[in-house]
Amino acid sequence: MIPIGEQLEKKLAIYVCDTDGKGTYPIRRAEIIAESLPDTINIVFIHNEGSPSIPEGYEKVAIKKSSELLSALEKIKPDLLLRDSGSTSKEEVDKINKVVPSVIHFDDFGGGGKVADLVIQTLYTEANDKLPDHYVIGAETFIADKHMTSYKHLGLQKEITRPLPHLVISFGDEDLGNLTYRALRHMLQLQIPLKVTILLGANYKHDKSELKIMALGRRNTFIQEQPLNTAEFYSTADIILCASGYMPYEIAVMGIPCIVLAQNDFENSLEFPKEKNGFIHLGPGRKVKQSSLLNAIMEPLLHNSLRKKAISRQTALNLGEGKEMVCEAILYFLDYPKRETHDGKGKETSNMI
CATH class of the missing domain: 3.40.50.11190 (Rossmann fold)
Known part of the structure; x- marks a missing residue:
């Protein structure tokens, strides 16, 4: 310096x-x-x-x-x-x-x-x-913060969790458009065995009781307040569903298959979280179709080649420095x-x- x-x-x-x-x-x-x-x-x-x-x-x-x-x-x-x-x-x-x-x-x-x-x-x-x-x-x-860098390129060594792969859903601190609710409602229709954890940010202002009731309707589905060390928790995920702001950069540091939904027009215009960088971008979250979302979740879990391709594209960027x-x-x-x-x-x- x-x-x-x-x-x-x-x-x-x-x-x-x-x-x-x-x-x-x-x-x-x-x-x-x-x-x-x-x-x-x-x-x-x-x-x-x-x-x-x-x-x-x-x-x-x-x-x-x-x-x-x-x-x-x-x-x-x-x-x-x-x-x-x-x-x-x-x-x-x-x-x-x-x-x-x-x-x-x-x-x-x-x-x-x-x-x-x-x-x-x-x-x-x-x-x-x-x-x-x-x-x-x-x-x-x-x-990247020190917690994130300690898990850098984790995905290159990590195998899918068996018998229940882990999906983490996180739409940030506020989730102004309540995409958490929309995503969980669609997830109730997913039939493959899967552990689902919804992380709620500290400033999530929507009705949590509705989420908890929906979670009870699906096995191995949990609602959790966002932990202080989110990197450690993300490291347990086999696939992540998130917004398209800064979080995809954090995911790319680690190397985890990731589906992105835009919370607003600004996020939808961002260029980074796209297929060329190892992400599945489904556009505006308020418009996402149930079939599109469920197919996007299943593909990297059922097809190992697609999963490895996404991880290699993310980690090749060598982000965080x-x-x-x-x-x-x-x-x-x-x-x-x-x-x-x-x-x-x-x-x-x-x-x-």
Whole structure:
């Protein structure tokens, strides 16, 4: 990594805001990055109402809503803003650029990304328009946590669980469209012997009693609150049914046959969880046909060649190692800020990515 100057303490502001039902991954990613940076960097987390819980041990600044971010940055005076809050507007980021020497965004599909200094797109679509050079796009930017990396490429050695293969259904922290209910209702018609576990996120707001009643109608079907170490639980699965946001990246680190349902139009437009990368993508979850879903579940369980093909495609991507690139970019922008603002003079960045 590029060493950071020892003479002056640098300040990094991190702003993570829950958007598009992305669940807990953005704040987990932010925590991994924060833990990996030198202790000489003063890290401040900015959070607003409804944001995920901020990691312990860091300075925190609370704002009521995202429109107060600019005023918070004026008070904090960070050398760099690391932002993970969905799509932004050009007008807002133009104002922030006058206050903060350097700005890095994650997964920004808005006009604000065009005027940020670096945009890291782990989520990406099949875009026809050429993006500016300061966009780094691709699955290789995905950062896996330490729990996930301990099960890396597990699927290459794992055999199907006998006598009951294990299907895990998980639609993230919230599951706004309640695809859990829809998937379990279809699963009641599956006749092959199969253990089914439905993982419910901490912010699942729908009626759990209905799920429990349905689960009682099918043998070896269980409802479980999402454990702290989800990677350990996923490792017990022979096949996984999930949404198409960040979770497919986690599954690809491990190498587990996976069926994807999109929770919304945004997720449906994402390019990563497709057949070429080892996934069965059935499109919008609200429209999925029972026969399509059940056939997709049975195929990798009944046909070993299809199962192995999916696993090999996932593991060949060798995902999860994006942390070093992201941390190096942060250190670079702290040492060589793009603009002159509150302290010192800005310096034009070279082609560092």
